Amino acid sequence: MTPIDFDTDQALIKAYNRPLMIKKAVQEMQGIAAAVIYDGRVDDGEINLIREWFSRHAEATEEWPLSDLAAILNRVLADGVVTDLERVDLLNCLSRFAAGPQQPEVVQGIFDVDVPITFREQTFLFTGKLVFGTRKKAETAVVERGGYVAPSSVTATLNFLVVGELGSEAWKFSRFGAKIERAMKLREDGSAVPLIVQEKQFVQAVIGPSALKDRPEAH
Secondary structure, three states: OOOOOHHHHHHHHHHHHHHHHHHHHHHHHHHHHHHHHHHOOOOHHHHHHHHHHHHHOOOHHHOOOHHHHHHHHHHHHOOOOOOHHHHHHHHHHHHHHOOOOOOOHHHHOOOOOOOOOOOOOOEEEEEOEOOOOOHHHHHHHHHHOOOEEOOOOOOOOOOEEEEOEOOHHHHOOOOOHHHHHHHHHHHHHOOOOOEEEEHHHHHHHHHOHHHHHHOHHHO
16 A cells, blocks of 8 residues: 655645636635725725735736736835825726626736737637627638637637637636636746737628738639
């Protein structure tokens, strides 16, 4: 019988449960953020509350999206003086982070806006419920314009992650949010820079004049 190595076993359990730990930490901070922004301002007591929370969840803050919030908080606290402008920046960041159907910014804040979407030699992946039509229809639109469709997961070769109808509940690390999380992680690591765009942006590129130039028959 293999002897029990408590240190090794604890490390294994910790690694196995890490995704769940991150998920719980994100949801907890979303709740805190929603409570903080309720009155439209961030006071010193609330800033200290958030700072203490991050100190207790140091490991979780290494992962996106908590890493983004931690970076902003560290910048605000860097010189020991919190200006009115920094309070506004922190309030806006917490507003984007906060959970709940009354906070659509949570989802909106993850998208790349005003980016040109081209198709030739570009790889696309779709997630969420598409309003444009069926997933097959969207994928066909990409192939017809000289692009490629990723099999099922976010990889370093992905150029565009197209997100369909996606509410805040789906964003919170569900099967849709996991793809967004992976794309953000690649960007954070510098491994790749997949663009995260809304389905509406994709549709505009498909039916717009610029899309016609990308059609194979136009060359």
